[in-house]
Amino acid sequence: MDAVQLKIRTVTAVASLVLAGPVLAACAGTASSASGDSGGAAVTLSLVAYSTPQAAYEKLIAAFQKTGAGKNVKFTQSYGASGDQSRAVAAGLRADIVALSLEPDVTRLVTAGLVDEGWNSDQYHGMITDSVAVIGTRKGNPKNVTTWDDLTRPGVQVLTPNPFTSGGAKWNILAGYGAKSHKGSDPAAGAAYLQALFKNVPVQDSSGRASLQTFTGGKGDAFISYENEALFAQKNGQAVDYTVPDSTILIENPIAITRNSAHPAEAKAFLDFLHSPDGQKIYAGSGYRPVVQGVGGPAFPDPPQLFTIGDLGGWSKVNKELFDPGQSVMAAIEQSLGVSTSAKPK
Numbered sequence: 001m002d003a004v005q006l007k008i009r010t011v012t013a014v015a016s017l018v019l020a021g022p023v024l025a026a027c028a029g030t031a032s033s034a035s036g037d038s039g040g041a042a043v044t045l046s047l048v049a050y051s052t053p054q055a056a057y058e059k060l061i062a063a064f065q066k067t068g069a070g071k072n073v074k075f076t077q078s079y080g081a082s083g084d085q086s087r088a089v090a091a092g093l094r095a096d097i098v099a100l101s102l103e104p105d106v107t108r109l110v111t112a113g114l115v116d117e118g119w120n121s122d123q124y125h126g127m128i129t130d131s132v133a134v135i136g137t138r139k140g141n142p143k144n145v146t147t148w149d150d151l152t153r154p155g156v157q158v159l160t161p162n163p164f165t166s167g168g169a170k171w172n173i174l175a176g177y178g179a180k181s182h183k184g185s186d187p188a189a190g191a192a193y194l195q196a197l198f199k200n201v202p203v204q205d206s207s208g209r210a211s212l213q214t215f216t217g218g219k220g221d222a223f224i225s226y227e228n229e230a231l232f233a234q235k236n237g238q239a240v241d242y243t244v245p246d247s248t249i250l251i252e253n254p255i256a257i258t259r260n261s262a263h264p265a266e267a268k269a270f271l272d273f274l275h276s277p278d279g280q281k282i283y284a285g286s287g288y289r290p291v292v293q294g295v296g297g298p299a300f301p302d303p304p305q306l307f308t309i310g311d312l313g314g315w316s317k318v319n320k321e322l323f324d325p326g327q328s329v330m331a332a333i334e335q336s337l338g339v340s341t342s343a344k345p346k
Contacts, residue, residue, distance in 0.1 A: 003063055005170060020084050022114050026148040029242075038205060040072045040073065042072045042074060043072060043073055043074070043076050043262075043263045044074040044075065044076060044263075045076075045096040045097060045261075045263060045266055045267055045270060046075070046076045046077075046078070046094050046095050046096045046097070047061075047075055047076070047077045047078070047095070047096070047097050047099065047341065048078045048085050048088070048089055048095040048097070048098050048099075049077070049078070049079050049085065049098070049099040049100070050079070050080070050081065050082035050085060050099065050101040050167060050168070050207070050208075050253075051079045051080055051081060051082075051207040051208060051209035051210070051281075052078070052101075052168065052207075052208050052209050052226060052228065052229055052232075053099065053129070053228075053253075053286065053288070054079045054209075054290070055232075055286065056282060056283060056285075056286035057077065057099070057205045058077075059285075059286070060273070060274060060279055060283075061075050061077075061298075063273075063278060064270055064273045064279075064281060065278070066246075067190075067220030067273060068107050068269065069266075069270075069272075069273065070266070070269065070273065073263075073266050073269075073270065077094075078093070080101045080206075080207060080209075080313070081161070081163070081165045081166045081167070081206045081207035081208075081210075082102065082105050082166060082167030082168070083105060083164070083165050083166060083167055083232050084165055084207075084307045085098070085100060085105070085111060085207065086098070086100055086105035086106070086108050087108070089109055089114060089258070090108055090109060090112045090114065093262075094116075094266075095258050096258055096261040096262070096263060096266075096267045097153035097255065097256070097257055097258070097261075097267050097280065097335050098115070098251070098256050098258065099128060099251070099254075099255045100167060100254055100255075100256065101166070101167025101168055101170075101171070101208075102167040102170060102171065102222075102252075102253070102254070102315070103120075103126070103252070103254050103309075103315055104181075104319060105124070105167055106119060106120075106254045106256050107315070109256070109258070110207045110263055111156050111261065114259055114260065115256045115257075115258055115259060116257075116259055117255075118254075119253065119256040119257075123199055124275065124291045124292075125252075126255065126256060127252045127253060127255070128155050128253055128254065128275070128283075128284050128327065129228075129253045129257040129288035129289065129290065129291060129293060130247065130249060130250060130252055130288065130289035130290070130291060131226040131227045131228050131251040131253070131287075131288055131289055132170055132175075132226075132227050132244060132247045132248050132250060132289075132300075132303060132306065133172055133174075133224060133225070133226065133227075133245075133249050133251060134224070134225060134226070134227045134242045134243060134244050134245070134248070135147075135148075135150075135175075135222055135223075135224060135225070135232050135242060135243045135245060136222060136223045136225055136230045136233070136240055136241070136242040137214070137221065137222050137223075137241050137242065137243070138221065138231075138239060138240070138241070138265055139239035139240060139241055140241065141241050141243075143155075143156055143221050143222070144208065145221065145222045145243075146243045146245075147243075147245060147316060148175075148176045148179050148180060148193070148245060148247075151176070151197055151200060151221075151222060151224070152193070152197055152199075153198040153200075154243045156200055156221050157200060157202050157219070157220040157221045157222070157258065158197065158200045158201050158219040158220060158221070158222050158223065158224065159201065159202075159203060159205075159211050159214055159215045159219065159222070159223040159224075160172045160173070160201060160208060160211060160223065160224045160225075161204055161207055161208055161210065161211045162204040162205065162206060162334075162339065162340075162342070163243060163321070163323055164294060164330075164331065164334070164341045164342065165206045165207070166205075166206060166207050167208075168207065168208030168210075168225065168229075168340050169204070169208070169211075170227060170253045170322075170323060170335055171226070171249060172224035172225065173194060173330065174309070174312060174318060174322070175224065175245070176193060176194065176197060176224070176248050176321065177190040177191075177193065177194055177312075178190070178247070178248075178249055178307050178311065178312055179245065179247035179248065179305070180192075180193035181193070181253075182254055183307050183312060184311065184312040184313055186238045190329075191329045192279075192323075194329060194330065194333060195261060195333055198333050198334075198337060202219070202220065202239065203220070204339055208225055208226065208229060209229070211223060211225065211232060212225060212229050212232070215240075216233060216238045216240070220311055226251055226287075227244065227287065227288075227300070228288045230242035230287075230289030231287035232286070232287055235287075243326050244303055245303065246302050246304050246305050247304075247305035247306075247307070248305075248306060248307075249305065249306070249307055249309070249310045250306055250307070250309075252308075252309070254286075255271065255274065257271060261331070266321070275291070275292060276292075276294060277292065277294070280292045284346040296323060322344070325341040325342065326341075
Protein backbone atom coordinates (compact mmCIF):
# COMPACT_ATOMS: atom_id res chain seq x y z
CA MET A 1 0.00 0.00 0.00
CA ASP A 2 1.52 3.37 -1.01
CA ALA A 3 1.56 6.58 0.99
CA VAL A 4 -1.48 8.03 -0.79
CA GLN A 5 -3.52 4.90 -0.10
CA LEU A 6 -2.53 5.10 3.56
CA LYS A 7 -4.02 8.60 3.67
CA ILE A 8 -7.49 7.38 2.64
CA ARG A 9 -9.39 6.80 5.83
CA THR A 10 -12.52 4.74 6.56
CA VAL A 11 -14.88 7.19 8.18
CA THR A 12 -18.50 8.13 8.57
CA ALA A 13 -19.51 10.58 5.85
CA VAL A 14 -22.50 12.35 7.33
CA ALA A 15 -22.86 16.10 7.76
CA SER A 16 -25.77 17.71 9.61
CA LEU A 17 -24.83 21.33 9.90
CA VAL A 18 -26.28 24.80 9.35
CA LEU A 19 -25.23 27.10 6.48
CA ALA A 20 -23.33 30.05 7.89
CA GLY A 21 -21.01 32.70 6.48
CA PRO A 22 -17.79 33.89 8.01
CA VAL A 23 -18.49 35.34 11.45
CA LEU A 24 -16.82 36.38 14.64
CA ALA A 25 -18.64 34.79 17.54
CA ALA A 26 -18.20 33.75 21.14
CA CYS A 27 -18.97 30.31 22.50
CA ALA A 28 -18.98 29.99 26.27
CA GLY A 29 -18.52 26.88 28.43
CA THR A 30 -18.04 26.06 32.08
CA ALA A 31 -15.64 24.36 34.54
CA SER A 32 -11.92 22.50 34.33
CA SER A 33 -8.34 23.04 33.58
CA ALA A 34 -6.29 21.06 31.07
CA SER A 35 -5.22 18.72 33.84
CA GLY A 36 -8.84 17.75 34.43
CA ASP A 37 -8.99 19.52 37.79
CA SER A 38 -12.62 20.61 38.11
CA GLY A 39 -11.60 23.23 40.67
CA GLY A 40 -9.38 25.15 38.23
CA ALA A 41 -10.01 28.76 37.25
CA ALA A 42 -11.87 29.42 34.02
CA VAL A 43 -9.80 30.42 30.99
CA THR A 44 -10.72 31.63 27.51
CA LEU A 45 -9.11 30.25 24.36
CA SER A 46 -9.26 32.07 21.03
CA LEU A 47 -9.79 29.82 18.01
CA VAL A 48 -9.05 31.42 14.62
CA ALA A 49 -10.10 29.18 11.74
CA TYR A 50 -10.93 29.07 8.06
CA SER A 51 -14.59 29.36 7.15
CA THR A 52 -15.84 25.91 6.22
CA PRO A 53 -15.52 23.96 9.50
CA GLN A 54 -17.37 26.50 11.66
CA ALA A 55 -20.32 24.24 12.51
CA ALA A 56 -17.95 21.33 13.17
CA TYR A 57 -15.92 23.41 15.62
CA GLU A 58 -19.04 24.56 17.43
CA LYS A 59 -19.88 20.87 18.00
CA LEU A 60 -16.29 20.02 18.91
CA ILE A 61 -16.10 22.83 21.46
CA ALA A 62 -19.37 21.76 23.09
CA ALA A 63 -18.13 18.15 23.31
CA PHE A 64 -14.74 19.22 24.71
CA GLN A 65 -16.42 21.31 27.40
CA LYS A 66 -18.17 18.16 28.65
CA THR A 67 -14.81 16.50 29.35
CA GLY A 68 -12.76 16.89 32.50
CA ALA A 69 -10.09 18.80 30.60
CA GLY A 70 -12.57 21.24 29.09
CA LYS A 71 -14.99 22.10 31.88
CA ASN A 72 -13.37 25.42 32.72
CA VAL A 73 -12.46 26.41 29.15
CA LYS A 74 -14.41 29.06 27.27
CA PHE A 75 -13.80 30.03 23.64
CA THR A 76 -13.95 32.94 21.27
CA GLN A 77 -14.17 31.93 17.63
CA SER A 78 -13.25 33.72 14.40
CA TYR A 79 -13.95 32.29 10.94
CA GLY A 80 -13.05 33.57 7.48
CA ALA A 81 -10.99 32.93 4.36
CA SER A 82 -7.87 31.03 5.39
CA GLY A 83 -5.36 33.47 3.91
CA ASP A 84 -7.17 36.43 5.45
CA GLN A 85 -7.22 34.71 8.85
CA SER A 86 -3.53 33.90 8.71
CA ARG A 87 -2.62 37.47 7.75
CA ALA A 88 -4.89 38.86 10.48
CA VAL A 89 -3.12 36.78 13.14
CA ALA A 90 0.26 37.87 11.76
CA ALA A 91 -1.00 41.48 12.04
CA GLY A 92 -2.04 41.09 15.66
CA LEU A 93 -5.37 39.23 15.90
CA ARG A 94 -5.24 37.25 19.15
CA ALA A 95 -5.19 33.48 18.68
CA ASP A 96 -4.38 30.52 20.90
CA ILE A 97 -5.19 27.96 18.20
CA VAL A 98 -5.13 28.44 14.43
CA ALA A 99 -6.99 25.94 12.23
CA LEU A 100 -6.33 26.85 8.61
CA SER A 101 -6.94 25.48 5.15
CA LEU A 102 -3.39 24.83 4.01
CA GLU A 103 0.14 24.59 5.35
CA PRO A 104 1.54 27.88 3.94
CA ASP A 105 -0.98 29.83 6.04
CA VAL A 106 0.64 28.32 9.14
CA THR A 107 4.13 28.78 7.68
CA ARG A 108 3.42 32.52 7.49
CA LEU A 109 2.89 32.48 11.26
CA VAL A 110 6.08 30.48 11.80
CA THR A 111 7.98 33.15 9.86
CA ALA A 112 6.32 35.83 12.00
CA GLY A 113 7.50 34.05 15.15
CA LEU A 114 3.94 33.27 16.24
CA VAL A 115 3.97 29.47 15.76
CA ASP A 116 6.80 27.14 16.74
CA GLU A 117 8.90 25.69 13.92
CA GLY A 118 8.14 22.19 15.17
CA TRP A 119 4.36 22.60 14.91
CA ASN A 120 4.14 19.77 12.35
CA SER A 121 6.48 17.29 14.02
CA ASP A 122 3.75 15.13 15.56
CA GLN A 123 2.50 11.83 14.13
CA TYR A 124 -0.15 13.71 12.12
CA HIS A 125 2.40 16.12 10.60
CA GLY A 126 0.39 19.01 12.03
CA MET A 127 -2.80 18.04 10.20
CA ILE A 128 -6.25 17.68 11.76
CA THR A 129 -8.49 16.63 8.81
CA ASP A 130 -8.28 15.44 5.21
CA SER A 131 -10.61 15.86 2.24
CA VAL A 132 -10.46 15.71 -1.56
CA ALA A 133 -11.39 18.22 -4.26
CA VAL A 134 -14.69 17.46 -5.99
CA ILE A 135 -16.91 18.87 -8.75
CA GLY A 136 -20.35 19.94 -7.54
CA THR A 137 -23.39 20.50 -9.74
CA ARG A 138 -27.08 21.28 -9.53
CA LYS A 139 -29.33 18.36 -8.53
CA GLY A 140 -29.61 15.91 -11.42
CA ASN A 141 -26.52 17.43 -13.08
CA PRO A 142 -28.50 19.02 -15.95
CA LYS A 143 -25.37 19.96 -17.91
CA ASN A 144 -23.72 16.54 -17.38
CA VAL A 145 -20.56 17.95 -15.78
CA THR A 146 -18.45 15.11 -14.37
CA THR A 147 -14.83 15.72 -15.44
CA TRP A 148 -12.24 18.50 -15.30
CA ASP A 149 -12.61 18.93 -19.08
CA ASP A 150 -16.36 19.45 -18.70
CA LEU A 151 -15.68 22.57 -16.63
CA THR A 152 -14.12 24.27 -19.67
CA ARG A 153 -17.01 23.63 -22.06
CA PRO A 154 -18.70 26.71 -23.55
CA GLY A 155 -21.73 27.79 -21.57
CA VAL A 156 -20.73 26.08 -18.31
CA GLN A 157 -20.38 28.59 -15.45
CA VAL A 158 -18.03 27.39 -12.70
CA LEU A 159 -17.65 28.83 -9.20
CA THR A 160 -14.40 28.73 -7.23
CA PRO A 161 -13.00 31.36 -4.82
CA ASN A 162 -10.15 33.79 -5.37
CA PRO A 163 -6.84 31.96 -4.73
CA PHE A 164 -5.23 35.14 -3.39
CA THR A 165 -7.58 35.16 -0.39
CA SER A 166 -8.83 31.58 -0.10
CA GLY A 167 -6.83 28.48 0.76
CA GLY A 168 -9.67 26.35 -0.56
CA ALA A 169 -9.32 28.02 -3.95
CA LYS A 170 -5.68 26.94 -4.11
CA TRP A 171 -6.66 23.34 -3.44
CA ASN A 172 -9.36 23.57 -6.15
CA ILE A 173 -6.90 24.95 -8.69
CA LEU A 174 -4.22 22.41 -7.82
CA ALA A 175 -6.70 19.57 -8.27
CA GLY A 176 -7.50 20.54 -11.87
CA TYR A 177 -3.94 21.61 -12.60
CA GLY A 178 -2.47 18.37 -11.25
CA ALA A 179 -4.94 16.22 -13.16
CA LYS A 180 -4.37 17.98 -16.50
CA SER A 181 -0.59 18.37 -16.10
CA HIS A 182 -0.11 14.72 -15.14
CA LYS A 183 0.91 15.61 -11.56
CA GLY A 184 2.98 18.57 -12.70
CA SER A 185 5.04 16.77 -15.34
CA ASP A 186 3.52 18.96 -18.09
CA PRO A 187 3.16 22.43 -16.52
CA ALA A 188 2.28 24.07 -19.85
CA ALA A 189 -0.75 21.79 -20.20
CA GLY A 190 -1.76 22.56 -16.63
CA ALA A 191 -1.49 26.31 -17.18
CA ALA A 192 -3.48 26.10 -20.42
CA TYR A 193 -6.19 24.22 -18.57
CA LEU A 194 -6.42 26.90 -15.86
CA GLN A 195 -6.64 29.64 -18.49
CA ALA A 196 -9.59 27.85 -20.11
CA LEU A 197 -11.21 27.10 -16.76
CA PHE A 198 -11.17 30.65 -15.44
CA LYS A 199 -12.80 31.98 -18.60
CA ASN A 200 -15.85 30.11 -17.26
CA VAL A 201 -15.63 31.50 -13.70
CA PRO A 202 -18.05 34.45 -13.37
CA VAL A 203 -17.55 35.08 -9.63
CA GLN A 204 -14.56 34.60 -7.34
CA ASP A 205 -15.66 34.92 -3.71
CA SER A 206 -13.19 35.43 -0.88
CA SER A 207 -13.69 32.00 0.73
CA GLY A 208 -14.91 28.50 0.04
CA ARG A 209 -17.99 28.91 2.20
CA ALA A 210 -18.93 32.18 0.47
CA SER A 211 -18.51 30.47 -2.91
CA LEU A 212 -20.83 27.64 -1.86
CA GLN A 213 -23.41 30.15 -0.68
CA THR A 214 -23.24 31.94 -4.04
CA PHE A 215 -23.82 28.64 -5.83
CA THR A 216 -26.71 27.54 -3.63
CA GLY A 217 -28.14 31.04 -4.11
CA GLY A 218 -28.56 30.24 -7.81
CA LYS A 219 -25.35 31.36 -9.55
CA GLY A 220 -23.40 28.96 -11.77
CA ASP A 221 -23.74 25.45 -13.18
CA ALA A 222 -20.91 23.81 -11.25
CA PHE A 223 -18.51 24.49 -8.42
CA ILE A 224 -15.17 23.13 -7.27
CA SER A 225 -14.80 22.55 -3.56
CA TYR A 226 -13.87 20.25 -0.72
CA GLU A 227 -15.80 16.99 -0.58
CA ASN A 228 -17.04 17.97 2.89
CA GLU A 229 -18.56 21.18 1.50
CA ALA A 230 -20.61 19.23 -1.05
CA LEU A 231 -21.79 16.89 1.71
CA PHE A 232 -22.56 19.94 3.86
CA ALA A 233 -24.82 21.35 1.17
CA GLN A 234 -26.61 18.04 0.61
CA LYS A 235 -27.26 17.44 4.30
CA ASN A 236 -28.69 20.93 4.63
CA GLY A 237 -31.31 20.34 1.98
CA GLN A 238 -29.54 22.03 -0.93
CA ALA A 239 -30.25 20.62 -4.41
CA VAL A 240 -26.62 19.67 -5.05
CA ASP A 241 -24.90 16.64 -6.55
CA TYR A 242 -21.16 16.07 -6.74
CA THR A 243 -18.57 13.90 -8.46
CA VAL A 244 -15.19 12.79 -7.12
CA PRO A 245 -12.95 12.90 -10.22
CA ASP A 246 -10.71 9.92 -10.89
CA SER A 247 -7.71 12.26 -10.64
CA THR A 248 -7.88 14.72 -7.76
CA ILE A 249 -5.81 16.06 -4.89
CA LEU A 250 -5.69 14.99 -1.25
CA ILE A 251 -6.53 18.06 0.85
CA GLU A 252 -4.71 18.26 4.19
CA ASN A 253 -5.82 20.86 6.76
CA PRO A 254 -3.35 22.04 9.44
CA ILE A 255 -3.80 23.15 13.03
CA ALA A 256 -1.33 24.73 15.47
CA ILE A 257 -1.02 26.33 18.89
CA THR A 258 0.49 29.81 18.92
CA ARG A 259 3.69 30.52 20.82
CA ASN A 260 2.16 33.48 22.65
CA SER A 261 -0.89 31.60 23.90
CA ALA A 262 -1.70 32.64 27.47
CA HIS A 263 -3.08 29.15 28.12
CA PRO A 264 -0.87 26.63 26.31
CA ALA A 265 -1.87 23.69 28.53
CA GLU A 266 -5.55 24.19 27.84
CA ALA A 267 -4.86 24.74 24.14
CA LYS A 268 -2.90 21.47 24.04
CA ALA A 269 -5.76 19.68 25.82
CA PHE A 270 -8.19 20.92 23.17
CA LEU A 271 -5.83 19.84 20.37
CA ASP A 272 -5.53 16.40 21.99
CA PHE A 273 -9.31 16.15 22.10
CA LEU A 274 -9.55 17.06 18.41
CA HIS A 275 -7.22 14.16 17.61
CA SER A 276 -9.10 11.76 19.89
CA PRO A 277 -11.56 9.19 18.46
CA ASP A 278 -14.45 11.26 19.83
CA GLY A 279 -13.16 14.44 18.21
CA GLN A 280 -12.40 12.75 14.91
CA LYS A 281 -15.88 11.21 14.82
CA ILE A 282 -17.34 14.72 15.00
CA TYR A 283 -15.15 15.77 12.07
CA ALA A 284 -16.31 12.66 10.20
CA GLY A 285 -19.92 13.57 10.90
CA SER A 286 -19.18 16.90 9.22
CA GLY A 287 -17.89 15.21 6.07
CA TYR A 288 -14.13 15.42 6.73
CA ARG A 289 -11.79 12.48 6.32
CA PRO A 290 -10.16 12.08 9.75
CA VAL A 291 -6.41 11.81 10.14
CA VAL A 292 -6.86 9.14 12.82
CA GLN A 293 -7.44 5.63 11.52
CA GLY A 294 -10.07 3.30 12.93
CA VAL A 295 -12.85 5.81 13.51
CA GLY A 296 -15.24 3.44 11.74
CA GLY A 297 -18.11 3.84 9.31
CA PRO A 298 -18.37 3.33 5.54
CA ALA A 299 -15.45 4.26 3.31
CA PHE A 300 -15.28 7.43 1.29
CA PRO A 301 -14.68 6.93 -2.45
CA ASP A 302 -11.04 6.14 -3.23
CA PRO A 303 -10.02 8.19 -6.32
CA PRO A 304 -7.82 5.87 -8.40
CA GLN A 305 -5.40 8.67 -9.34
CA LEU A 306 -5.29 10.55 -6.05
CA PHE A 307 -2.21 12.74 -5.71
CA THR A 308 -0.73 14.99 -3.02
CA ILE A 309 0.88 18.41 -2.82
CA GLY A 310 4.19 16.55 -2.62
CA ASP A 311 3.58 15.04 -6.04
CA LEU A 312 3.40 18.60 -7.43
CA GLY A 313 6.72 19.57 -5.84
CA GLY A 314 5.51 20.93 -2.49
CA TRP A 315 4.03 24.25 -1.41
CA SER A 316 7.13 26.37 -1.98
CA LYS A 317 7.27 25.34 -5.62
CA VAL A 318 3.56 25.65 -6.42
CA ASN A 319 3.18 28.94 -4.56
CA LYS A 320 6.00 30.47 -6.56
CA GLU A 321 4.93 29.09 -9.94
CA LEU A 322 1.15 29.26 -9.61
CA PHE A 323 0.20 31.72 -6.86
CA ASP A 324 2.80 34.45 -6.53
CA PRO A 325 0.71 37.67 -6.66
CA GLY A 326 3.27 39.46 -8.83
CA GLN A 327 4.33 36.93 -11.42
CA SER A 328 2.81 33.46 -11.66
CA VAL A 329 0.35 31.41 -13.69
CA MET A 330 -2.66 32.53 -11.67
CA ALA A 331 -1.50 36.14 -11.39
CA ALA A 332 -1.36 36.36 -15.19
CA ILE A 333 -4.78 34.74 -15.55
CA GLU A 334 -6.40 36.99 -12.96
CA GLN A 335 -4.82 40.11 -14.44
CA SER A 336 -6.15 39.16 -17.87
CA LEU A 337 -9.62 38.90 -16.31
CA GLY A 338 -9.32 42.13 -14.33
CA VAL A 339 -9.40 40.30 -10.98
CA SER A 340 -7.31 41.54 -8.06
CA THR A 341 -4.33 39.51 -6.89
CA SER A 342 -3.86 41.53 -3.70
CA ALA A 343 -4.68 40.02 -0.33
CA LYS A 344 -5.25 42.26 2.65
CA PRO A 345 -6.22 41.24 6.20
CA LYS A 346 -9.85 41.80 7.05
